Amino acid sequence: MPSTDFAELLEKHPPVEESLIEILHDVQLAHRYLPRPALVAVAAHCAVPLARVMSVATFYKAFSLEPKGEKVLKVCMGTACHVKGASQLLDEAERLLGCKCGETTADGRYTLEEVNCVGACAMAPLVIEDEQYHGKFKPVDMKLLLKAGE
């Protein structure tokens, strides 16, 4: 991927360090991860060393340096969800997907992640598949959700 592919994304932001995080958000939204050439292009655009872009890109959880699976399954680990059994949900997801939290399944279909509260705590515990929220989730529901995704 030549760095010019990102030109359009970059143009929207003034070439200063202040834009760095906003640009990375845009790249992440467009590609669902931060491709290496993008990081190089962003460094050049904002006139900061690549190392600095790397420290920002790895500090914030919103960014990922690895491509994600076709679907992202997130288990909310916020306090409200925790006291209603979120760990059991995560265990169950790990067990059924055969991958650990933060990993992508071998077939590339799912990336399993945790999130610290999505602000829908009144419906805890929550599981979020891509942008779809599922409230009052039970361990036994996980099987159905993953099956429906097949």
Place this chain on the structure above:
Amino acid sequence: MKLTLANIDGYRQELVTQRKELQSIMVCCGTGCRARNGLGVAEAMGEALEAAGLGDEVKVELTSTGCHGWCEQGPIVTIEPDGVFYTNVKPEHAGEIVAGFQSGHPVQKLLYRDLTTRERKVTYHEVPFYSHQTRWAMRNVGRISPTEIDHYIARDGYKALAKVLAGMSPAEVVDEVAKAGLRGRGGGGFDAGRKWRSAARASGSPKYIICNGDEGDPGAFMDRSIMEADPHGVLEGMIIGAYAIGATQGYIYVRQEYPLAVKHLEQAMADAREMGLLGEQILGSDFSFEIKIARGGGAFVCGESSALMRSIEGKVGEPRAKYVHAADKGLFDRPTVLNNVETFICVPLILDKGAEHFAATGTAGSKGTKAFSVVGKVNCNGLIEVPMGTTLRELIFDVAGGVPKGRTFKAVQTGGPSGGCLPESQLDLAVDFDTLADAGSMMGSGGLIVMDDRNCLVDVARYFVKFLVDESCGKCVPCREGLKQMLAILSRITQGEGRTEDLVAIDKLCDVLKDGSLCALGKSAANPVLSTLKYFRSEYEEHIRDGFCRAGVCGKLCSYHINEKCTGCAVCAKVCPVTCISGEKKELHVIDQGPCIQCGSCFDACRFDAIEIRSAP
């Protein structure tokens, strides 16, 4: 149309007159209700209204609201001005709702049913969850469409701003906020008037004003609800603040997990600009001010003020020592005021109604009201705004309806990862900035998580430490290394490998964290641990000494068994994710201990008390 100081009152008056004759059917399209197909309901309502072909004589509008703060009951549909309140609405109910609207007979089955009397309540005014509340910060939440600036203006929106620009000096605004006794709602409870005064006096320009919408406290969602449901209220508070301190540029820092809040704020900013309420020469005065939105990156520490400012600068969100105040050297090393969403939304209210009015509610040291997110093991999970000084017991039992049937209250966690867990004996404490801190917790930003006998407090302490290990920025040694060691110890205890001397080591680590850490994340990280040790020490001891977790949470320290109360209803077998429960219909069931993962689903599902938690085999 551009509003000016001269025409805004007339414009509002016109809107009020127009809207007086109007009935509004409002569908909640906040994050929570969307999750339960709120958008589908909105669409179906539109079709149903069209199909009903209401003539010109009925003036009705269909709009959407932001989150009411009671997503558990969602999707919510309300009909104003009466306040008819429908819960759990599905698209297929749309026809009935419209018919009910026409006939004046509300759809009974969709009305909220009182927990104790089992009576249906027609309007939200009659529902205890709402009637016990004093919604000041949330005055417009659920009552207006967040994307219609006219709705906001009609409910006295931008009235305070006009008053300020027409006849108050910046110093008078600061004085008014100070007189109201407004303290920051983001957790620290710092005096907002004082903060504004230092920034107003500071030399250096430009000056900045920042709204903290990072809401990192997991389990709290009042800032989300406010930003989603009343974005103009936040903007108005910021604009007034900017005028008071002389800021020309503002930022709203919003968590990346809140996309809808960003969308509504952006729309609100565009509409406000269009109408001359934001940007150059606001309301025709010579005061100009702009706002930008900065999206957070999924880092709890960025809620901390100095880290947040670094993040806006495009940097890694590491806190700095605050020996020099942000009021003098904040964002880009310029004078900066940072306040929480809820703090800002109180500002228009104070200037509109007067400082005395605001200060008349609350306690000696904490004025006004506070919104809480009361969630966990309570009957009504949602946002509750009450006067400062309300007791925990009133909040949890009177407003939120207490813990669900069959379970007993164990603890309430307040203040998020910086706060603590309080037991039943502390429930009569008044909730304000100072009282809870004295008891070893803190009010914090308003998360209030209720736990029952099925929650293990050692596990909860471990949960918070794990959270903080993941969220520590890693800059300073006590927090980075100390939390790592603390997590190792707590994990050992929850896995049955705890030692008596562990409790001593924990105490020592707590001291290093408190006294040595750079920012408040590390300094207060000991609170969840210390408070559980203080009030629930016996649970730690039971884990260590007896290897038993009576709550049935720590999997290695418990096992689940079915006793003779079993009626053979097989409900447990249906919910077991590993299908390790077997038995004939109507006969005693058994749990196969081998594959059992101690998830407790069966325990929670059984209606006959037939499942027991015992120590691990």
Place this chain on the structure above:
Amino acid sequence: MSEIILNGRKVKVRKGEFLLAVARREGIEIPTLCQHDAVEPAGACRLCLVEVTRPEWEGWSKLVTSCLFPAEDGLIVSTDSAPVHKTRKGILELLMARSPNAVPVRELARQYGIEQCPYPVQHDGDNCILCDICTRVCQNLVTGAISRIDRGVGKRVATPFAEPSTDCVGCLACAKSCPTAAIPYEDEGLRRTIWGKTFEVASCAGCGAPTVTAEQAAWIEQSKGVSREDQLVCDRCKAQKTAAAYQKLAW
């Protein structure tokens, strides 16, 4: 001029001067691991904690990092009170668990009477204590080739993608400023390797001794305007040249 009370003694200070600098000037030792004169203070290691109070605080006091705390008139500072000692010791125990082989950590641990670390010790632990000196030095004084990656417990110093960096000029500023010698490098004759990248080192025009890498020379020329020729003379030869010139003059 303002005045503070430092360990019971009245001391004149410039307003805004950091307490650490004042203490050092007065010959008082305060342990530090993340302070470096070439860069702004960071407040990361927390070892330089001191206790400060004021008469009007009515007995209340707080611990602050002296590397960052500005001296102000009337401040009462104690650099080795019991709470200071206890907290420093607690921090050193944590560092001992992480980097038991780092010499300054061991030395300080000994000074603070730590006989046995109360936490499980990572015997093969990394010497890097994440003081952020190397990265600050490289960012502020050189090209910013390294940075801290990830956050929290996973934080570490690295080049982008942990690969040889195009920005690195092989100046060794990071390795030389590291208090715990945690950055490995090889410097053999005219070959130098650091962060996985190997450099040719130019030899001195006068005596043939190693001077700077070609990348470093180019960078210095571009950023500081020092010509390459001037850089290709080693310090000893430069000194000799000056001495010779001086002798000529004096004679």
